[in-house]
Amino acid sequence: MVSPDRRLDEASAILAITTRLNQANTPPVQRVQDLLQKLYEADSRRRALAPNVAKLSMDHELRALRNDINAALSRYSWTPVVTSILNLTPVSAWSPAVAQEVGSESGLNPDPLMPLWAKIHGGKHGPDEEWEPLAIWYLVHRGHWLRYRRCKECNQWFYARTDFQTSCTTACRQKFAARDSEFKKKRAQYMKKRYHAQKEADRKAMARLARRAK
């Protein structure tokens, strides 16, 4: 059972992440977008190849993507820190400065991640340079990246409530479906036309051969 507080925190995090992804176009935001894009690319390739483990393990493109992802990740350093005196298991903070800050607080918070969650609230404002490591930590380290996607209709970043959601709103989903079915209809018409044209060409060729054989 998720506590109402935690839900509130998640709602703020979603807003803090998607707002910045959609509004800012600075190098820090661009880096987060690029990394997400690479993760999606690698993940969809992995899924496509997954039924064949031998093929998957030998795939050069997937390895190249993995190397790109690692190169992009190498600029971030997470710092382990004990935030609570009630729970001595260290958590990873997204920067040494943040580790120092949360590690010197009262330490009475029963949930050692709460101070970090609170940071996500703050992440809505601050400069993009401060938002970047926080966003990477939240999206990659905490494993939320799969839910932050680009709408296939309008290209806006949004938070997917389900695995299958690929459009940001119902309106976008319907628009995409309409275009998609229009595209499929046109393609079907084209294939039908092409089939008949080919059949006609074959018939003529056969007729020519028959005449020549006489």
Ligand SMILES: [Zn+2]
């Ligand atoms: Zn959309």
